[in-house]
Amino acid sequence: MRIPVPIVLAAMLFVTPGYAGLDKLPLYGPDPQVTFTEVALYPDQPERRDLGPLTYLGGMAMASFDPAFGGFSAMTTDGRTFLLLSDGGNWMRFSMPVFGRPGKPVFGDLTDGPGGGWLKEDRDTEAMTADPATGRIWVAYERKNAIWRYVPGPGPVRSDAHVRPKAMRRWELNRGAEAMVRFADGQFLVLGEDPIWGVPDHFPAFLFARDPTLPGVKAVPLRYRTEDKYRVTDAAELPDGNLIVVLRRFDMPYRWRVRLGIIDRATIVPDGTAPVRTIAEFGEGTRVENYEALAVTREGKDVILWIASDDNQSILQQSLLMKFRLDMRKAGAE
Template identity: 45%
Template structure:
């Protein structure tokens, strides 16, 4: 999540509490309140469904009366169960049917992580990836530049590592993208940390689970579209990786670009640039997209994107579904 919006949130919390100390981390209530309202891709043209290699299949705006709802930076979908993880460590789960009707909502919180969990800095979880075979989940944390592995459902026991190659990544631009590849390797892309003097973002390939073998792998660079920052990535069925890149333009306009990279072409020290396959910008329905996930339906690849509203009234939590045709 961008720093300027975080500062606005912290200021708002401080003013509302009449307290000048560090803001307490927003926590979801015990009773889940969640509503899904359909949204179009193009409010001015309902027949506009194609954007590059994407075909719009539907979308919803997620809302809740719970004031801690929002800020979702990563997402997994496992056998129809959606799990959204915020950059404050809160968890939202639910199911959607073919008509985007929501059911079985559930709220939760990461059981352990960096720090005590009292402040937002203790749970700055920005990325997440799942092994569907074991149910284990890996979470990338900014600020501390750590990777934590949780048991099925983001439960205990949990194990962590602070990979040496990530030690000097900036605390506000760390592991925004984390992908477990089908061959057992892991890919990590930093949000803003750069391989100077270029604009390429710092990136890593771990040969296996970084929690177990953090020193086995290599560094490379990912060059996003000009003006954009990578915010998430996911592996396609053919082994290629889709990278989500997003940009905030003044006064307050978001856009997103999806690029395609092939891990087979990544070598130590190289810089790779993805191939653009779609660009979403106003007047399309777009916000601060930060989470990606893939599902398969009747042989087709479906791409899901979720937006991080930064807990701001000016933004929305959007969940959009596209068919991917490459």
């Protein structure tokens, strides 16, 4: 995701390298060093952990001097192993059996993908999903409006199938696939970032009956609806089959607004409109960032939400990894 206000982009040029995507993409060096620093949800009230139906279990700020580090826009995890993908096609993988004590990260980049991979527009990756049973990974390329499938491995390295669905080619180059979910039943949902012309707070989406990279799989259109000019940046399936989504809005002069919402699975139907119901908001006093990555895991009976932020590779922002417990009853998700 690029900051959606041209004036702000111009003002931030000196702190946001490579913003225009015209230079060669930075790749990770031979041995990037990453620091993980504990952070509070409420910086001025570090003991406070409530956020609507969520309980904050801890968080870390991730930082590195490597120029390719950051920009994380998608994530997959089983709660122990984490794969974070940037919007420039670079990925970082690390294990963390005990929260707050991560192992040494492994780094890579998407050598397989659209185009030659020289420019940012070739590797503008905003969404990722996985099949835990096979280890396969699917990555959505926003500017190319394409979906690529990758074989199991330490990260998305080698692709064995890809598709550019005809129905998605009409999406604007810089407002394409922003979130993608593989449901437990094998269906896929891809959510677009650009509102439908003339219909405020309505956004396009496509449902696939199975792996969209397989021959003959059709993209079935539908819409999702938000409120107050918020846009979905990522989505994940909850244990009950509904979706939880991250919602973001950018306001002048340089302010992020973030909410969490739920989409009822029953409303995700062909040609239908699926409303997003807000359940929590990062309000006054919370650590608000450009949250773009979301994953759901289980710890016993607890439903765990993992949220990561895209720092736009700016010195004014942070790459965060936050952990929450979701009370499904309080969220009205059951």
